[in-house]
Amino acid sequence: MTTDSSRTSRPAADGISTFKGHERALRADRLGTGGLLLSVLAATAPLMVVAGVMPTTFAVMGIVGQPLLFVLLGTVLILFSLGYAEMSRHVHNAGAFYAYISRGLGGTAGAGAALVALVAYNALQVGIYGIFGFEVSGLLATYAGLEVAWWIPALAGVLAVGVLGWLKIDVNARVLGVLLVIEVLLVVVFDIAAIADPGSEGLSLHAFNPDTLTGAGVGTALCFCIAAFLGFEQAPVYAEETSRPHVLVPRVMFLAVAGVAVFFAISSWALTVATGPAQVVGTSQEHSAGLLFFLTEDRLGGTFTDVLHVLFVTGMFAALLSFHNVVARYAFAMGREGLLPSAFGRTSGTSGAPGTGSLLQTAVATVLVLAFAVTDDKPVGDPTAPVLHLFTWFGNIGALGVIVLMAIASLSVVVFFVRRGAARAQAWRLVTSVVAGLALVVIAGYTVRDFDVLVGAGPGSALSRLLPGVIGLALLAGLIQGLVLRARAPEKHARIGLGNEAFQLDKLDKLDKLDKEGGAPKR
Numbered sequence: 001m002t003t004d005s006s007r008t009s010r011p012a013a014d015g016i017s018t019f020k021g022h023e024r025a026l027r028a029d030r031l032g033t034g035g036l037l038l039s040v041l042a043a044t045a046p047l048m049v050v051a052g053v054m055p056t057t058f059a060v061m062g063i064v065g066q067p068l069l070f071v072l073l074g075t076v077l078i079l080f081s082l083g084y085a086e087m088s089r090h091v092h093n094a095g096a097f098y099a100y101i102s103r104g105l106g107g108t109a110g111a112g113a114a115l116v117a118l119v120a121y122n123a124l125q126v127g128i129y130g131i132f133g134f135e136v137s138g139l140l141a142t143y144a145g146l147e148v149a150w151w152i153p154a155l156a157g158v159l160a161v162g163v164l165g166w167l168k169i170d171v172n173a174r175v176l177g178v179l180l181v182i183e184v185l186l187v188v189v190f191d192i193a194a195i196a197d198p199g200s201e202g203l204s205l206h207a208f209n210p211d212t213l214t215g216a217g218v219g220t221a222l223c224f225c226i227a228a229f230l231g232f233e234q235a236p237v238y239a240e241e242t243s244r245p246h247v248l249v250p251r252v253m254f255l256a257v258a259g260v261a262v263f264f265a266i267s268s269w270a271l272t273v274a275t276g277p278a279q280v281v282g283t284s285q286e287h288s289a290g291l292l293f294f295l296t297e298d299r300l301g302g303t304f305t306d307v308l309h310v311l312f313v314t315g316m317f318a319a320l321l322s323f324h325n326v327v328a329r330y331a332f333a334m335g336r337e338g339l340l341p342s343a344f345g346r347t348s349g350t351s352g353a354p355g356t357g358s359l360l361q362t363a364v365a366t367v368l369v370l371a372f373a374v375t376d377d378k379p380v381g382d383p384t385a386p387v388l389h390l391f392t393w394f395g396n397i398g399a400l401g402v403i404v405l406m407a408i409a410s411l412s413v414v415v416f417f418v419r420r421g422a423a424r425a426q427a428w429r430l431v432t433s434v435v436a437g438l439a440l441v442v443i444a445g446y447t448v449r450d451f452d453v454l455v456g457a458g459p460g461s462a463l464s465r466l467l468p469g470v471i472g473l474a475l476l477a478g479l480i481q482g483l484v485l486r487a488r489a490p491e492k493h494a495r496i497g498l499g500n501e502a503f504q505l506d507k508l509d510k511l512d513k514l515d516k517e518g519g520a521p522k523r
Contacts, residue, residue: 037252037256040235040238042176043231044231046183046260050187055284055288062217064212064277065211065212067207067265068212074229074258074265077232078258080432082428089246089249091497096237097113097406098330100409101497102496104414104416105408107486115474117405118330120471121327121330122361124394124398125320125361128319129320130369133153134388137150151370158365165328199279200279201276220453223399227395230399230402271295275291331360331361337498372386372387396454403440403443407440451467
C-alpha cells in the first residue's frame with residue numbers, strides 16, 4: 001500500500017507521461033532565449049504594422065504624434081509586464097492568461113478567461129488570412145499576370161500553417177526567425193533612408209510633441225497602436241517548452257516590449273520625416289496602405305520595393321504561424337484541465353506538438369475563410385468586399401479580447417501576491433499592475449466605443465455592438481462553464497490553471513486507486 005510520502009518519492013520521469021501513445025505534457029528544453037523571442041516577435045508582424053497600421057492611423061485618425069503614442073503604450077505595457085513577468089516565475093502553464101487569472105481570481109474566472117483567450121487568438125489568426133489572401137492575389141496579378149481569387153492563397157496558407165503547426169516548436173522558431181529578421185532589416189533600411197533623405201521639413205521631431213496627441217481621434221489611435229504590440233504577452237504560453245521558464249519568460253517579455261516600442265516609434269517617426277509632419281496625414285490619406293511602398297520606390301528603387309512587397313506577405317505568414325501555435329497551446333492546456341474534451345490535452349508522439357489543438361485551429365480557419373469566400377461577390381479591390389471584412393472584423397475582435405485579458409490579468413497579479421502574503425515584498429510591482437490595469441481598462445473602453453471606426457462601419461451600425469459582443473459572450477459562456485464545473489465537478493474546478501500539475505494529480509489518484517485494488521505497478 002502507498003503512503004502519503006510515496007507522492008514525493010515518485011520518479012521525476014513521471015512529469016512527461018503518455019496516454020495511449022500521446023504525451024500529456026509539452027516537451028521542455030525546446031526553446032532558448034532566441035527561439036522564444038523570435039516566436040513571440042513574429043506575431044507582431046513588424047512590416048504589416050509599418051505598412052498597414054501606421055498609414056491607416058495617420059489617415060483615419062489624423063494623429064501626427066503616432067511615434068509618441070508608441071512610446072507611451074510601450075511604457076504602459078512595460079508596467080503591465082513587471083507584474084505579469086513576476087507571476088510567470090510562479091506559474092508555468094501553456095494556458096498563460098487564463099492560468100494566471102485562475103491562480104489569482106479563482107477557477108471560475110479562469111474558465112471565463114480561457115474561452116476569451118481561445119476566441120481572441122483564433123480571431124486574430126483567422127483575420128490575417130483575409131489580408132494575406134488579398135495581398136498574395138495582388139502579387140500574383142502584378143508579377144505573374146494571374147487572376148486568382150483571394151480565398152485560394154488564403155486556404156493554401158491555412159494548409160501550410162497547419163502542417164508547420166504539427167512540427168517541433170524549435171523548427172517553427174527557425175522558420176519564424178528567418179522571416180522576421182529579413183523583414184525587420186528591410187524596415188531598418190527604409191528608416192535609415194528616410195532619415196538620410198528627409199522631406200521638406202528636415203529631421204523634425206514634431207511627431208514627439210505632446211500637442212500632437214489632441215483631438216477626437218486619439219482614443220481610436222490608441223486602439224490601433226496597442227494592437228501592434230500584440231504578441232509580446234505570448235511568451236508564457238511557451239513556458240513549459242523552455243529550459244528555464246522562470247528566467248527566460250520574463251527576459252523575453254521585456255526584450256519584446258522594449259524592442260517593439262522602440263522599433264515602431266522610430267519607424268513611425270521615419271514616415272513623418274520622409275513625408276514631413278505637416279504632410280503625413282494627407283499623404284497617408286492619398287496612398288493608404290501603399291504609403292511605405294510609395295516612399296521606398298522614391299528613395300530605394302523598384303527592386304527594393306518589390307522585395308518589400310514579398311516580405312510584406314511572408315511577414316503575415318509568420319504572424320499566422322505564431323498565432324496558430326498559441327491557439328494550439330491554449331486548446332492543449334484547456335483539454336488537459338477539462339475545459340475542452342480531453343483529446344485536446346495530448347501532444348503528438350513524434351514532435352511533441354499539441355497536434356489536436358493545431359487541427360482545431362486549422363479547422364476553424366478553414367470554415368471561416370470558406371464562409372467569407374462564399375459570400376464574396378465583390379471585385380477584389382472593393383472596400384466592402386468580405387475579404388477586407390475578414391481582416392478588420394476579426395482582427396479587432398481579437399485585439400479587444402487580448403486587451404480585456406491583460407486588464408483582468410493585472411488585477412489577478414495583485415490578488416495572487418496579496419493572498420500569498422507577499423504584498424509588501426512585491427509592493428512596487430503591485431502598484432505598476434494597478435496603473436497598467438487602469439490604463440488597459442481605458443483603452444478597452446475606447447475600443448468598444450469606437451468599434452464602428454475600427455471596423456469601418458457607419459455610426460450607429462449594429463456591427464459596432466455585435467462584434468465586440470463576441471468577446472462578452474465568450475466571457476459569459478466561460479464563466480457559466482466554470483460555475484457548472486464548480487457545482488458538478490469540484491475536483492476539476494479546483495485544478496483549473498494548474499497545468500501539468502493537474503495531470504500529475506490525476507495520475508497520482510489513479511495509481512492510488514490501483515494500489516487499493518492491488519494492481520498498481522511496483523514503485
